[in-house]
Amino acid sequence: MNSRTPVLIGLSLVLGLGAAFMANNWLSARLNEEPDDNMKNVVVATAEIPFGQMVEAQQVTLVRMPTGTVPDDAFDATEKVVGQIATFTMLRGDIVRGARLAEHLGGSTLASLIDKDKRAISVRVDDVVGVGGFLLPGNRVDVLATKKVDGSNNTAKSETILEDLRVLAVDQTASTDKTQPVVVRAVTLEMTPEETEILVKAQTEGTLQLALRNPLDNQKKPLPPVAEAVAMVAPAPVPQAPKRVIRRRSSSGSSAGVTIIRGIDVQATKVQL
Incomplete structure (x- = not known):
């Protein structure tokens, strides 16, 4: 064996240990560096x-x-x-x-999904009212109400009473993991307290129908213009000048002259006695 072999082996070990020590110090320094501000x-x-x-x-x-x-x-x-x-x-x-x-x-x-100034109310539906089962949580709908006109059994009136309401849940689930239509028995809608009063009243007066909206359609029909009350001021009465009547008897005694003075207007007439 060459006498230089042990020396070379020892030198290789020293250089390897030194390289490992330097790499370990460099890695530790990088890990301990402050994070990039960007x-x-x-x-x-x-x-x-x-x-x-x-x-x-x-x-x-x-x-x-x-x-x-x-x-x-x-x-x-x-x-x-x-x-x-x-x-x-x-x-x-x-x-x-x-x-x-x-x-x-x-x-x-579900309570955590409701906005602070709104309420959740459920509406009983079937396959027709529930838009064929295509309603899912997160959809937006309009509510149409139909009621009889003047107690007639053949005449009915339908109108949109509420618009752009968010569907919070269908039946007892608020999840949207379903994509196929499912017939449900109830739909929970989010609305303001004033809108809940309108909905409950409409339920007692007739039937309801839900209309599914496009997610990009957030337009509502304009409210009817409010007629401004115009105060009708009656014209002030025109004061009339008091009448002054002057009677003048004729010399014959059969007739008399009467003079009517109204302001600057003077009118003379004869009156038979």
Whole structure:
């Protein structure tokens, strides 16, 4: 064996250990560096989160994105979104935003989907009223009411009483994981307190029909113009000058002259006695 072989082996071991030590120090330094100011932690969905479902930990993850591309209402920690309710369907890879979540304050998840100034009310439906079973949570509908006219059995009147209402749930589910039509028995709609009064009154007076709207159609028919009350002021009465009557008896005694003075108007006439 060559006498230089042990020396070369020892030198190789020293150089290898030195390289490993330097690589370890470089990697540790990179890991301990402050994060880039141009990047930000963002919570994104790792799976589809249906409308009305509570967000679970396995459905979200944390990624880093350029600060300029991050929405203002995005979250920087998964703990902030887990347990909240999805008010819109989120697909895999979507940024989880505050506008698409509602805090779950207890009770059913449906209560968390209702806006603060609105109410939820259920309407009994069949395959016709329920638009053939094509109504799903998240759809928007109009409500038409039909009632008899003046107690007649042959004459009815139908009109649209409510417009652009959001469907919160069908039967007892607020999920949108179904795409095929399903005949349901009840539809829960979101509306203002004033609209609930209109709906309940219409239910007692006749029948209801739901009309499915296009998701892009948010136009409502204009309200009838309010007639402005015009105060009718009666013209002030024109004061008339008092009449002054002057009688003059004729010399013959058979007739008399009468002079009527009204203001500057003087009128003379004769009166037979």
